[in-house]
Amino acid sequence: MDRVRTGLERLVAAPRTGRERVGLVTNPTGVLPDLTPAAPALLAAGTRVTTLFGPEHGLRGTAQAGGGEAAAADPVTGLPVADTYGRTGAELDALVAASGVEALVFDMADVGARFYTYVWTMCDLMGSAARLGLPFTVLDRPNPIGGAVAEGPVLDPAFASFVGRAALPLRHGLTPGEIALSANRATGAALEVVPMEGWRREWHFDRTGLPWVMPSANMPTLDTALVYPGTGLLEGVNAAEGRGTTRPFELVGAPYADGRLAAALNGLGLPGVRFRDTSFTPAYGRHAGVPVRGVQLHVTDRAAFRPVLTGVSLLHELRTLYPDDFACDPFLDLLWGSGSLRAHLEAGRDPRGLCPPPGPPEGDLLYD
Template identity: 70%
Template sequence: MPHVRTGAERLAADPALAGGARLGLITNPTGVLPDLTPTADALLASGVRLTALFGPEHGLRGTAQAAGAEGDAVDARTGLPAYDTYELSGPALDRVVAASGVDTLVFDIADVGARFYTFVWTMYDLMESAARLGLRFVVLDRPNPLGGIVEEGPPLDPAFASFVGRFPLPLRHGRTVGELAVLFGFDVDLTVVEMEGWRRDMTHAETGLPWVLPSVNMPTPDTALVYPGTGLIEGTNFSEGRGTTRPFELIGAPYADERLAPALTALGLPGVRFRETWFTPTFHKHAGTPVRGVQLHVHDRDAFRPVLTGLSLLHVARSLYPGDLRWQGPDLFMDRLWGSGTLTRCLEAGEDPRELCPPPGRPRGPLLYP
């Protein structure tokens, strides 16, 4: 099967595409070529002068759990200094970037297509820093594993901007990281090394590229497909399946009962079925406690609407267990995930939150791919 040629593969073959004399690579385990050679290794072998590495949430090597990082270090394989950018922005991030001595920042991390996945906000913050410091910024583009045909969910209210959303994107945004970089509109010297051979209707399997876990709880393309909806469960005391082999596909709570799966099935949601199941998370919410819930089985990915499905899960859980379902995390994390306060207000009022979700649409420009 012919594979999509990523921006990283193109740069490794033609180092002149990046320009710059001292390049810093923002990357993680997804930064690999199709033969699984790490992008940093491939660029060094091709003569690109990498002088620093930068890691996002979960770290350069991807060993940290959610809301964690690996800290500054020296990369053992390349010998390059590796800087931790997680939870840094503004002047604090500027100081780290300036101390690295780079004149060009190069971004090569795979996104999963959901607004509250943090890697694109690492890119956003570093683009903003590059603009302030007068540095060039290069994005090595990669496929959106959800494709580029559909966007779903309301845009972020800027009053709720945070590290799980800094720009008014819908929850499922339908764009590549290169397209997002252009959309953000920073006054920065930006180059997107575009992919070759990618179509907006492609599944991940059709790209011919290997799937590398973007983060520790994103094990498969199936996880990425449901994540824009079931990621909302993180804002509640329901388990979103962390601590299992199927995070975000397994949803449940100790107080859930036999009514949950039939109630979800009765909604007739497009492209998905619900199977009653039991599981015991090994860490995170309800660790070591058996919980009852459902597993999502997507049988038609084209028809499936993850955001609608996530809202339906919340609606059913709130209707069945009003005294047990609670919000999780500081400062109403659910509001930051959703991108406004409308969802929690709707659920607390006993209303149907699916009315908050506009009909899915097609991403609009600027787009780099037909």
Template identity: 65%
Template sequence: MSHVRTGAERLAADPGLLPGDRVGLISNPTGVLPDLTPTLGALRAAGVPLTALFGPEHGMTGTAQAGFSEGDRIDPATGLPVFDTHFKDGEVLDEVVAASGVDTLVFDIADIGTRFYTYVWTMYDLLASAARLGLRFVVLDRPNPLGGLVTEGPLLDPAFASFVGRAPIPVRHGLTAGELALFVNRSLGADLRVIKAEGWRREMRFAETGLPWVMPSVNMPTLDTALVYPGTGLFEGTNMSEGRGTTRPFELVGAPYVDERFAPALNALGLPGVRFRETWFTPTFQKHAGTVVRGVQLHVHDPLAFRPVMTGLSMMHTVRTLYPEDLAWWGPDLFMDHLWGSDTLTRCLDAGEDPRTLCQEPARPEGELLYE
């Protein structure tokens, strides 16, 4: 089976695609070639003059939990300095990038096609730094594992911009990292280049790419996780467990107050492409750690028909209907509003209204699409 040639594979084969004498690589465990050779090693072997490394949330080796990183350190395999970028932006991030001494930043991290997944916003912040510091920025593009045809959820309201969403794109955005970089760079003005992924088409399922699935973060173990995440990731903003601390994060959703009505009510909705199985689980950390909770596991049987954001909203509406006194918002600064990208969802649910009316498929953000 042939495979999509990622930007990283193309660059490793032809290092002349990359300008620069002092190159900094922004990557994590997903930065690999199709044979699982790390991009870092492949580019060094090809003669790319790497002089610094940059780690996002979870760190360059992916050991840190959500909201954390690995800090500044020296990479033991190469001796290169690793600069921690997590939760740094503006002048603080500029100081980090300037201290690295690079003239070109290269981004090679797999995204999962959901606005509130943070790697593309690390890319955004570093792209903004590159613009301010006069550096080149190169994106080694990769397929969107959710495909590139379907979008779901509203565009982000700029008043709710944060590290889980900095630009007006939908929750399920249907873009590659390279396309998103081109879109946001219209206002940033960096010296940007995207090395395309050859052979990818917008309708392709990830299995058709011939590429290996490498877990992009500690709570994103499988493609099944990524498929449900645009919807069940919203439960991070509630007092329900989204399955963190289990082996099936985001596929499991539950709470101590859930009873036997939840699973049948969800299955009665007849949502496309998914069924719900009643289950019990005990999170080992985060919400309800050490407590047996009742809930459901999502079983996606038709990924093409499945609409994760509509499913997540339907689940939340069902919880609010069945347990109106129990469902509560969770996290600082009403985190749900930042996940959703506006306060329309919390206002809708607090008013007892059906949030599925908010999930009209939006127009794709205007910008250059690199793939057919």
């Protein structure tokens, strides 16, 4: 099997000679193929890393969704750690400036869904770098669910938030470096992307030859990432998205659901997926400790599978089968990138027409 060489691996193999104080933005996914973390790898290569910056879930990945880690020293390198989560604009600028770094380097994995937040930490810090006059380098990594297909609506700028800063489709098909290049038209940072070698857009992560490291606590496997652009939408309704189980986002359900849900979903003939009737009790998260009925998604054909259409279809069947119990939260608007999906669901209208046909990704593409 051919193996992809990440931006980190390429930089370590050909380190820079400058002696500027570097701030490294990373988390557990920032590793070499032998699992050496980025910070000690760059230090050993001669890069003068002086501060580590952690995103949502933290530098070490110990925090659940919606949290960061308290600032502390990194136990591996002894370097100071700054928590960026929840900081934007002037507050984030002040955090970077107080660290005394003279350049920022970003190295962490994305999962291919617009509402996953690491690339927005990247973009927020690119803005700080532009305002502070610091160079910004992105060490590129694969899109684990492939870069050949984009699916779902493009974000309406009126609904921009930390779960979507830029006008990208919900499943965007881009790498972090490609997103950085596109976003930098507005940001104006002194940006460099160190691209990968050997990555092909049609590849899923298990074709890259690289080790899978959990990007966050509820993203344990590639299977999770495959369904996440669709079932992640359940975080905007009163159903369990599988947090608190060993199959988050593959198991979904609700206390009010019954066996009709699996039958209805299988009856739709959605491409590349089947639904198994199941019951589970989340250990934490929504409906923690409450037995729920629902489905497990089994992806049978990755190339045909349409996660966004699948997620929207799941919401539509929950609303159709259980109209007196199903409810949406305004957070769904931020996840979807506009108010159209919630409006359709609350009115009882079929929202599947809101899913445009999948197509190739658009933007500053670095790879064939």
